């Protein structure tokens with residue numbers, strides 16, 4: 001039986017996909033994914049003739065179920081995710097769902113994860129080199145994680161002088177979360193700490209800004225924004241955000 005692939009497609013543009021991901025998708029009969037990513041895939045000529053399984057936001061389990069069914073029917077199937085498939089992505093859910101619903105003694109598709117460029121990395125490249133030293137990634141989405149835990153992680157990361165990369169910084173129902181995260185970081189960092197954000201990385205409408213922590217607090221981010229809060233050493237060099245590794249001090 002063909003394996004079921006979970007493929008990280010990177011930020012969205014074809015040329016930012018890995019060669020491995022592109023080759024696997026090319027070889028598949030069926031591509032399953034969230035509507036926004038399926039639309040991106042359909043526009044790529046190499047994948048235009050694929051059969052697509054499209055599901056909406058918050059239908060992650062259903063998306064996995066349909067992808068599993070397609071693989072069980074013997075079709076070469078890939079479930080696509082933006083960025084990396086394991087970073088706040090579908091790889092884990094798919095493995096859990098398979099373990100919970102299929103009998104391990106029956107013939108089952110093996111699940112193979114194909115790494116992609118996560119937003120922290122593609123966004124960092126747009127800003128310059130903000131992740132030149134230790135960093136932590138925190139998602140501000142409290143749909144599946146209690147907000148108290150998110151605050152604790154933010155606090156610990158800020159206290160430890162990690163560069164902090166924020167995923168899911170905001171949505172219509174969570175407008176105030178980025179402001180709150182900035183306030184928490186501000187308990188340990190100067191208001192002029194160098195920060196940045198990138199919207200729509202590798203997609204139409206890509207936009208970035210480098211600004212201070214004080215200014216970041218006022219930004220209205222959307223769900224296609226990735227935010228970077230610099231550490232105490234992060235600086236601005238021209239229009240780039242740079243966190244030094246420390247070589248020049250040697």
Ligand code: SAH
Nearest residue numbers: 083084087118119167168200201223224225
């Ligand atoms: N698996 C994805 C992350 C999914 S969580 C990855 O590895 O990149 C969704 C969050 O990722 C968004 O809220 C946003 O913070 C970030 N993100 C994903 N794609 C993005 C893009 N093209 N531009 C900016 N941010 C993006």
